[in-house]
Amino acid sequence: MEKITSRNNPKIKYACSLKNARETAFVLAEGLRLCRDAAENGIAISTCFLTEKMYQSGECAAILEASQASFLIEQSVSEKLAETKNPQGIFCICQKPQLSCEIDSSGKYLLLEQVRDPGNFGTMVRTAEAFGLSGILACDCCDAFSAKAMRASMGAVFRFPVIEIEQEEAFLRDIIGKGMNLYCAVVESAAADVGTLARQQGIITAVGNEANGLSRETLALGTPVTIHMAGRAESFNVSQAATVIMYEMAK
Amino acid sequence: MEKITSRNNPKIKYACSLKNARETAFVLAEGLRLCRDAAENGIAISTCFLTEKMYQSGECAAILEASQASFLIEQSVSEKLAETKNPQGIFCICQKPQLSCEIDSSGKYLLLEQVRDPGNFGTMVRTAEAFGLSGILACDCCDAFSAKAMRASMGAVFRFPVIEIEQEEAFLRDIIGKGMNLYCAVVESAAADVGTLARQQGIITAVGNEANGLSRETLALGTPVTIHMAGRAESFNVSQAATVIMYEMAK
Secondary structure (H helix, E strand, O other): OOEEOOOOOHHHHHHHHOOOOOOOOEEEEEOHHHHHHHHHOOOOEEEEEEEHHHHHOOOOHHHHHHEEEEEEEOHHHHHHHOOOOOOOOEEEEEEOOOOOOOOOOOOEEEEEEOOOOHHHHHHHHHHHHHOOOOEEEEEOOOOOOOHHHHHHHOOHHHOOOEEEOOOHHHHHHHHHHOOOEEEEEOOOOOOEEHHHHOOOOOEEEEEOEOOOEOOHHHHHHOEEEEOOOOOOHHHOOHHHHHHHHHHHHHO | OOEEOOOOOHHHHHHHHOOOOOOOOEEEEEOHHHHHHHHHOOOOEEEEEEEHHHHHOOOOHHHHHHEEEEEEEOHHHHHHHOOOOOOOOEEEEEEOOOOOOOOOOOOEEEEEEOOOOHHHHHHHHHHHHHOOOOEEEEEOOOOOOOHHHHHHHOOHHHOOOEEEOOOHHHHHHHHHHOOOEEEEEOOOOOOEEHHHHOOOOOEEEEEOEOOOEOOHHHHOOOEEEEOOOOOOHHHOOHHHHHHHHHHHHHO
């Protein structure tokens, strides 16, 4: 296997350029778990970079087999590619999955509006997959394929439909016209309990930005629901709220 | 206000020594949000360190007022004190809260067994507070006052009872003898649904280690409950599972 020793190698530069690029068809996955998830889910891996130590560990067979090309890298190159402080020493250039963008009007979706934190975003994708939802609808959110979002999703972004919605209001009007029910998660004790939305078919529940909640336009289109809590509601994180909502949706 | 310019100043060395020390009565809190939480919750703050820029921001009045002593620090000193990559530039040495360790046998508790990830731990404390539970029972877990756990808890560790249990099995036998119900969260489709534990008084639900779940000893003492899911259960994080459990407990 060829060895790359320079941090300025064009292949390394290209790989690094994928780290903060949203509009690309490829993404740089870091770490054994994520690279393995990509390989196991049939994601096309164009290149794998790994340190000698990682190669010797014998943990990478499936990843190397799935990769079109593989290169050994020096520790210093690994540190350049890494987003984490103590990289494991394995990186894959993966093609973003081409998942269906079709909305099933009898399905169950979580809509995320302006969710900015990639950790929250990734966690919600992971939880949506766990509950067997139909997909995540992402409206003006952070990049689903940023390093942090991929890590928090535990690879779920490679398997689970995350559908980007460009024109949110028009989309919602259209889908409501097709008979879907839109619920809006709010922090408001007068709103109906989140338990009331359970067991319906064709539902979208919208969850808003970490600080500001949902937009007025979205709130005007849906039925508000809330999680009634005895304690300190302001201590509730958006991804925890979404967990309860998806739990009720999935019932 | 006196200015500390050296990273080797004894006060700075002492503050740094608190970062990884579990058995101390004091803890180093970092960041505006956490320091403010400490100040607002009547936590004794022995020392506040802050950069000139942070001081000028005018955001620190309440923190400075609550601190027995305050020092300006150079940027390089701030970086030494910090656990984050881009520190905001404010740090407080806080006394750990002296919360009651009494168990209320009609209360509702989440028991955490060998939870190792401080992010998960802190998130669960935060969520337990949101749902108005009586407390967290921590058995052989990570440090509730590590920098990461404090951050993830959003300051809830300063307000909400986290009770460390030394002899878990003896404790559980005792508390069951006093009439409390113990439920054990498991990943097992044959177990009763988590919904069945709702609306009871005097309950403890135990959640286990991220990788291995609950110990055999604990499982032998309680009733297994599970979260039935249509999707990919292995995608479910311990803190998301605990959110659903607490939601049902709090109903």
